Amino acid sequence: MGSGIDRGMHIATYGHYGRPVLVFPSEAGRAWDFESNGMVAAVADLVNAGRVKLYCVDSLDADTWSAKGLPIEERALRHEVYTRWLTHTVVPYIHDDTTPGAELITTGCSMGAYHAVHFSFQRADLAPLAIGLSGNYDVMTWRSWGDRGDATYFANPTDYVPNLHGDHLEWLRKQLSILLVVGQGAWETHPTGSLPSTVKFAQLVQEKGIRCELDLWGYDVSHDWEWWQQQLAHHLPRFC
Numbered sequence: 001m002g003s004g005i006d007r008g009m010h011i012a013t014y015g016h017y018g019r020p021v022l023v024f025p026s027e028a029g030r031a032w033d034f035e036s037n038g039m040v041a042a043v044a045d046l047v048n049a050g051r052v053k054l055y056c057v058d059s060l061d062a063d064t065w066s067a068k069g070l071p072i073e074e075r076a077l078r079h080e081v082y083t084r085w086l087t088h089t090v091v092p093y094i095h096d097d098t099t100p101g102a103e104l105i106t107t108g109c110s111m112g113a114y115h116a117v118h119f120s121f122q123r124a125d126l127a128p129l130a131i132g133l134s135g136n137y138d139v140m141t142w143r144s145w146g147d148r149g150d151a152t153y154f155a156n157p158t159d160y161v162p163n164l165h166g167d168h169l170e171w172l173r174k175q176l177s178i179l180l181v182v183g184q185g186a187w188e189t190h191p192t193g194s195l196p197s198t199v200k201f202a203q204l205v206q207e208k209g210i211r212c213e214l215d216l217w218g219y220d221v222s223h224d225w226e227w228w229q230q231q232l233a234h235h236l237p238r239f240c
Contacts, residue, residue: 009060009085011093014040015053019240020098022090022127023056024108024115028066031056039109042229043236051240052105055094057086061111065139071146072139076155086119091126105239107131109228110192114139117178117201118157124176129239131179133228134194137201141193158197161204169208177211178202181231183221192223 012031025033034040034056046052060082064075095102104127106116113135120130138158140148153159164172182188182198189195198214205212215235221227 009058011058011090012056013053013097014056015047015050017050017098018046018052019105020094020102021052021054021105021107021236021240022086022094022116022119023054024106024112024119025056025059026109027059027111028061029059029112031058037225038229039225039232042233046236046240052236053098055090055097057090059112059115060085065111065142068143072142072144073146073149073152075144076139076148076151079155080151083119083122087123087126091123103128105129105131105236107133107232107236108135109133109225110135110194110223113137113180113194114157117180118155120176120178121157121161121172124172128175129177129179131181131232131235131239132198133181133231134183134188134192134198134223135180135201136193136197138193138197141197158201158204161201161208164208164210169210173209173211177213178205179213179215179235181215181217181235183217183223183227184219185222187223188221194223 010031023034064078067075106120106127108116113132114137117130117132117135117137120127139156180198180202182195184195202212202214
C-alpha cells in the first residue's frame with residue numbers, strides 16, 4: 001500500500017502491527033524497491049505475525065549524494081532537505097499509524113545502510129537501533145569533489161563519530177545500538193567500498209563506547225539482494 005507524501009515522495013507500508021521499521025532503499029531507489037527485490041518476502045513471517053511493520057521510503061539521492069556534478073558541500077546541503085522530510089513528515093506519519101512515540105528500527109542496503117545509520121546517529125531519540133547492510137559510511141568516497149564545510153561534516157558519520165564527546169556521547173552510549181553487516185565477496189570491496197568502510201566505521205563506533213556489533217559474512221557473500229535477504233531474515237527477529 002502506497003501513500004503520497006510531500007514533493008511526490010512516497011512511503012510503502014507492509015504489515016498490520018508490530019515494531020516500526022523505517023526502511024531506506026539502495027542508491028536512488030524508490031519506496032517499493034524493498035518489496036520488488038524480495039526483502040519483504042524474506043521477513044514475511046515477522047510481518048504476518050504482527051511483530052514488525054515496514055515503512056519503506058523513497059530516496060532523494062538523485063538530487064543529493066548521487067548528483068556527481070555537484071560539489072560535495074552542495075550535495076550535503078540538499079541532503080538536509082531529505083532529513084527534514086524524514087523528521088517532520090515520515091516519523092509523525094509512522095507514529096500516527098502505530099504507537100505515538102514508538103521507537104523505530106532503521107535499516108537499508110548499500111547506500112540505504114548509510115541513511116539508516118546516519119539517521120539513527122542524528123535522531124537516536126526517534127530511532128535507537130540501526131541495521132546497516134553493506135554500507136559505506138564515508139561520503140567523501142562517493143566521487144566527491146570541491147571544498148567540504150559544516151554540512152558535509154555533519155552528514156558524514158566517518159567524520160563526526162570520532163569527535164563525539166561529553167554529555168551527548170554519554171547519552172548515545174545509553175540510547176543507541178548499531179548493527180553493521182557486510183560480506184567479503186564480490187563488489188563488497190570494489191567498487192562499493194562497503195567492506196573496508198564498514199570495518200573501519202565499526203571500529204570508530206566501538207572506540208567511542210557506543211554499542212556496535214560487526215557481523216562479517218563469508219568470502220562467497222556478495223553485494224547483492226539475495227544475501228541481504230538472508231542477512232535481514234537472520235538478524236531482524238532479535239529485535240521484535
